[in-house]
Amino acid sequence: MYVFGASGHGKVVAEAAETAGMEVSGFIDENPNLSSLLDLPVLKELPLGAKEMVISVGKNEVRKKIVDRFPNLVYPKIIHAFSFVSKRAAIGDGTVILSGVSVNSEAKVGKHCILNTNSSIDHDCELGDFVHISPNAALAGDVAVGEGTHIGIGAAVIQGVKIGKWAVIGAGAVIIRDVPDFAVMVGNPAKQIKTVENTNTDR
Numbered sequence: 577m578y579v580f581g582a583s584g585h586g587k588v589v590a591e592a593a594e595t596a597g598m599e600v601s602g603f604i605d606e607n608p609n610l611s612s613l614l615d616l617p618v619l620k621e622l623p624l625g626a627k628e629m630v631i632s633v634g635k636n637e638v639r640k641k642i643v644d645r646f647p648n649l650v651y652p653k654i655i656h657a658f659s660f661v662s663k664r665a666a667i668g669d670g671t672v673i674l675s676g677v678s679v680n681s682e683a684k685v686g687k688h689c690i691l692n693t694n695s696s697i698d699h700d701c702e703l704g705d706f707v708h709i710s711p712n713a714a715l716a717g718d719v720a721v722g723e724g725t726h727i728g729i730g731a732a733v734i735q736g737v738k739i740g741k742w743a744v745i746g747a748g749a750v751i752i753r754d755v756p757d758f759a760v761m762v763g764n765p766a767k768q769i770k771t772v773e774n775t776n777t778d779r
């Protein structure tokens with residue numbers, strides 16, 4: 577399997593895959609100054625015949641574009657050996673679950689999401705595709721998060737809240753009410769400060 581994106585996040589993803597017993601052949605990255613990362617090669621292009629890839633790019637809209645560029649690859653899910661995923665949770669292809677994460681009973685996580693270090697997704701939550709839950713963010717039970725939304729580091733979301741698509745929840749925000757699509761929210765209790773600039777649904 578190849579890891580697309582030779583970045584800091586790429587290193588964490590590759591090591592998570594290793595804990596799960598997966599073989600990482602190398603990274604794919606167009607950066608001309610990189611030829612290796614960790615002890616693995618960095619290639620400019622996916623080798624002919626390569627079939628499996630995971631995308632290690634933090635920006636949600638960029639992961640979506642990469643999937644559109646390589647629609648026929650197999651995207652395995654990566655689940656760190658030191659995370660807990662309920663056997664009654666559903667996890668989409670290409671999603672990366674890092675160390676210390678909990679995904680509780682009957683939660684549903686879409687495709688190509690990032691559940692970053694020590695984040696917590698409680699029972700019955702539903703996350704769309706391309707969502708990123710940052711380190712130490714916590715979603716209480718029954719929370720819905722729309723496609724492409726980024727929940728910032730250490731944010732907290734109370735039970736039953738619905739967060740729209742392609743929204744951004746700031747670091748440490750406390751979300752106690754529903755959040756519209758494309759909103760940028762900060763503070764405790766969180767307030768909308770602006771809208772994500774590019775509201776093109778292709779992003």
Ligand SMILES: CC(=O)SCCNC(=O)CCNC(=O)[C@H](O)C(C)(C)COP(=O)(O)OP(=O)(O)OC[C@H]1O[C@@H](n2cnc3c(N)ncnc32)[C@H](O)[C@@H]1OP(=O)(O)O
Nearest residue numbers: 692710711727728729744745746747748749761762763769
């Ligand atoms: C392993 C990893 O590294 S995973 C990566 C994790 N990263 C994150 O979680 C990043 C989350 N990002 C943030 O919190 C950002 O500050 C954002 C997205 C909310 C806002 O970023 P920007 O759009 O660049 O806004 P900007 O920095 O101009 O701030 C706008 C205003 O909001 C305030 N603000 C920004 N972020 C926050 C926050 N998290 N909490 C409270 N206030 C905030 C700023 O102080 C500023 O206020 P002012 O106008 O009174 O000066």
